[in-house]
Amino acid sequence: MIEAFKGGAGGIVSKTISMEPARDRRPTIRKGACRGLYNAETWSELPKEKMIEELLMVKKEAGPLIVSIGYTPEQLKELGKLIQREVGPDGIEFSTHYVGRSIQPLLECASALR
Numbered sequence: 879m880i881e882a883f884k885g886g887a888g889g890i891v892s893k894t895i896s897m898e899p900a901r902d903r904r905p906t907i908r909k910g911a912c913r914g915l916y917n918a919e920t921w922s923e924l925p926k927e928k929m930i931e932e933l934l935m936v937k938k939e940a941g942p943l944i945v946s947i948g949y950t951p952e953q954l955k956e957l958g959k960l961i962q963r964e965v966g967p968d969g970i971e972f973s974t975h976y977v978g979r980s981i982q983p984l985l986e987c988a989s990a991l992r
Contacts, residue, residue: 879936879943880953888940892919894973895929895961921948921973926957933965946969951983953988958991 879890889910900920908916937943941975945967947957954972961967977983 883940891944894946894948896921899923899925930964942968944969946971951986955990
């Protein structure tokens with residue numbers, strides 16, 4: 879992430895952090911229809927503790943940092959407090975890829991971060 883700032887990025891949004899590291903199969907790039915490619919990663923493959931270490935370095939040495947967290951209201955509540963306390967990012971993005979299509983789970987996720 880620091881290298882992105884050195885290369886001219888104006889800000890960084892981290893990979894999504896969840897309670898458990900992702901266990902994605904490698905490679906994560908998949909062939910799609912019509913000769914397209916998909917990035918089939920889920921969330922960070924690093925434990926949240928390791929991600930916090932990296933985020934602290936970015937916050938100290940680089941520029942604006944938005945931390946992405948997910949996924950359930952319970953996880954967001956715990957991760958939001960942890961990230962705010964330990965990292966103090968410029969913003970928090972919450973990912974809701976796995977909560978369905980109804981508005982209610984989205985509202986519950988947003989409320990959990992208050």
